Amino acid sequence: MEVMAPATINAMNGSSVKLSCTFNSCYKVENKQFSLNWTYQECSNCSEELFLQFRTKIMNKQLDRFGNRVEFTGNPAKNDVSFTLKNVQLEDEGTYNCYVLNPPDRHRGHGKISLKVLTQEPPKHDSTVAVIVGASVGGFLAVVILVLMVVKCVRRKKQQRLNTDDQKTEEEGKTDGEGNPDEGTK
DSSP states (O other): OEEEOOSEEEEETTSOEEEOOEEEOSSOOOTTTOEEEEEEESSTTSOOEEEEEEESSEEEOOOTTTTTOEEEOOBGGGTBOOEEEOSOOGGGOEEEEEEEEOTTOOSOEEEEEEEEEESSOOOOOOOHHHHHHHHHHHHHHHHHHHHHHHHHHHHHHHHHHHHHHHHHHHHHTOBOSSSSBOGGGO
16 A cells, blocks of 8 residues: 655645545455545644544544535545645644555555645745846857857858869869870860
8 A cells, every 4th residue: 555645735824725645555445444534733742633534435523623624525436535625724734644544455554744834925936037147148159159150161161162273273284294285184
């Protein structure tokens, strides 16, 4: 049994957040045997409080802490045991544990999520400087490549002119060895 859950989830105060927990099992989920527990821990040394349970059907344990803000949004038949916490409060920050058992699997799977409640959105990253630097470097590289291509073309034309001049000189200077033009060139 393998349980997958994000290590940390950030949520804005007053928003709704899905705490995702999925699992892999070698066996098909049978509702009569399958069990799920979601617990909440305020701190690492605090005791766990059971607030959501599945035994043949989903049962909300109406903790005063959450009231009716917990909604099971998973589907055990699809290996999803996630839930949504509505109207997130600062006091909801803590550790959420997802325990899954799907007999005949022998071991209970465990996922752990640390929920962080934010009072304001993190600042947006201003990428203006990065865009300017990237454009400058890109423009510089384009100019360098263009200059190199022009230099190569100029050298190639120069070399072709030299080769053409050498061929003309060779053809004009062909003689039979005694200064008379060679008969093959007449």
